[in-house]
Amino acid sequence: MANTQVNPTRMELTRLKKKLSTAMRGHKLLKDKRDELMRQFLDMVRQNKALREKVEAGIHAANKNFLLARAATDAQVLDVALMAPKQEVFLEASERNVMSVEIPVFEYKTRTADLNDIYSYGFAFTSADLDDAVLSLSEVLPDMLKLAEIEKSCQLMAAEIEKTRRRVNALEHVMIPDLQTNIKYITMKLDENERSTQIRLMKVKDMMLGRAHHYSERGRPVKISRLTKQKDLPIGRSFLMITTAQSNPSFLITGYSSSEIKKF
Numbered sequence: 001m002a003n004t005q006v007n008p009t010r011m012e013l014t015r016l017k018k019k020l021s022t023a024m025r026g027h028k029l030l031k032d033k034r035d036e037l038m039r040q041f042l043d044m045v046r047q048n049k050a051l052r053e054k055v056e057a058g059i060h061a062a063n064k065n066f067l068l069a070r071a072a073t074d075a076q077v078l079d080v081a082l083m084a085p086k087q088e089v090f091l092e093a094s095e096r097n098v099m100s101v102e103i104p105v106f107e108y109k110t111r112t113a114d115l116n117d118i119y120s121y122g123f124a125f126t127s128a129d130l131d132d133a134v135l136s137l138s139e140v141l142p143d144m145l146k147l148a149e150i151e152k153s154c155q156l157m158a159a160e161i162e163k164t165r166r167r168v169n170a171l172e173h174v175m176i177p178d179l180q181t182n183i184k185y186i187t188m189k190l191d192e193n194e195r196s197t198q199i200r201l202m203k204v205k206d207m208m209l210g211r212a213h214h215y216s217e218r219g220r221p222v223k224i225s226r227l228t229k230q231k232d233l234p235i236g237r238s239f240l241m242i243t244t245a246q247s248n249p250s251f252l253i254t255g256y257s258s259s260e261i262k263k264f
Helices: 009-072 073-079 129-213 215-219 259-264
Strands: 088-096 101-110 239-241 249-253
Touching: 009 073, 009 129, 088 129, 101 129
Parallel strands: none
Antiparallel strands: 088 101, 239 249
């Protein structure tokens, strides 16, 4: 509901018009931002779905290979083989701005560039299934990091989309209609004041002209006390017989001034 306590002045009208213009520009920008965020969010959701299916398939294959290796190798031998890993992974997290949303970017690097360092054991006392399991986990690691990056980005963008949608709705359904209603109210009040001022000026002008040219004497009703015969009045002049508060008969002569009536 609009604020009816607004001050109906031209300065307030100008201020509200500027505010309305800014609100409409902001509404357009926020609407464009919301649409672009939705487009990028949907792209990330599709990418997230594909990566999740790929990662789940890789993890399922690695678990299967680990089960086969545990079945073919003694548990103590398997624990000793995986006790001291040779390779290390270093993760670096940064951020990038997408439509004023800071989304994470994950980058990783290994301690050595040798791909065989993922095997921390000798091949004499282990099975090939363990090698396949370790290789599967090594291959799925980049996709897992990318999946974590995209899922976090989707969460942040979904929160920003909801915030932007609330702002757009507030501007579209609350702020802009209230400003338009207040502007209409002030405009009507100013027009009403202008008409009232014009009527007062016209009235003052009529009063000044009446005083200057004696319009009031020429058009004022004249009381006739000694008029006995209607034929004494000039032909073509209209008159009315009226009765005063003291019940004395008198005549209202139209079209005559006081000086003309005295001749009768």
